Amino acid sequence: ETGVTQSPTHLIKTRGQQVTLRCSSQSGHNTVSWYQQALGQGPQFIFQYYREEENGRGNFPPRFSGLQFPNYSSELNVNALELDDSALYLCASKDYGAGGTGELFFGEGSRLTVL
Amino acid sequence: KQEVTQIPAALSVPEGENLVLNCSFTDSAIYNLQWFRQDPGKGLTSLLLIQSSQREQTSGRLNASLDKSSGRSTLYIAASQPGDSATYLCALGTSYGKLTFGQGTILTVHP
Numbered sequence: 001e002t003g004v005t006q007s008p009t010h011l012i013k014t015r016g017q018q019v020t021l022r023c024s025s026q027s028g029h030n031t032v033s034w035y036q037q038a039l040g041q042g043p044q045f046i047f048q049y050y051r052e053e054e055n056g057r058g059n060f061p062p063r064f065s066g067l068q069f070p071n072y073s074s075e076l077n078v079n080a081l082e083l084d085d086s087a088l089y090l091c092a093s094k095d096y097g098a099g100g101t102g103e104l105f106f107g108e109g110s111r112l113t114v115l
Numbered sequence: 116k117q118e119v120t121q122i123p124a125a126l127s128v129p130e131g132e133n134l135v136l137n138c139s140f141t142d143s144a145i146y147n148l149q150w151f152r153q154d155p156g157k158g159l160t161s162l163l164l165i166q167s168s169q170r171e172q173t174s175g176r177l178n179a180s181l182d183k184s185s186g187r188s189t190l191y192i193a194a195s196q197p198g199d200s201a202t203y204l205c206a207l208g209t210s211y212g213k214l215t216f217g218q219g220t221i222l223t224v225h226p
Contacts, residue, residue: 004158006158031212033212033214035214041218042119042204042206042216042219043159043204043214043216044216045215048211048212048213055211056211056212058213088156090158092159092214094212102147102166102208102210102212103147103149103161104149104161104208104214105161106151106158106159106160106161107158108157108158109157109158
């Protein structure tokens, strides 16, 4: 167990709807990142938050947005869902500091199906 | 732009064999490299982390090497077991934390 928890584990939405996925980081970790993993592919970096500020973003449109809260939990929001958004969404956390190794710890993911 | 390739895409071996999974990357200016294991429909489990200044890391039956000059990493699994069956992913990390993943190697170890 990594200590990173995600909810919900599975959900089904229809095209055009909006979805919010949640992540609770491992204790002591101040950095959270989100990844999208399509079936049969490696995960793709969406964005990263450090101390409530976005500090890195992958090649995803603005309808993918996020938040990090003071307790370091996080949300991923996706608006105007498209069929191609169907994927496993993974949250990862790490300790971004002088003593941190940079090792990322992942949750079990949220499986989103868009119909 | 970092690109990561994993070979082979799939591998099937009998129990007890030693095996090597390969990962190649195009940009040698990396911060670290992580190997992960992923069971079907599950999240990623970190296996080994190699910092840019290191050449290899070992954990139990696993050994990972890093050769930045040739843009390659290998994951060696000794005495494979059916429980090792999973998808293995390598990922290259930047200093601010972004990971770039390969597509993975699907390993099947049959009794």
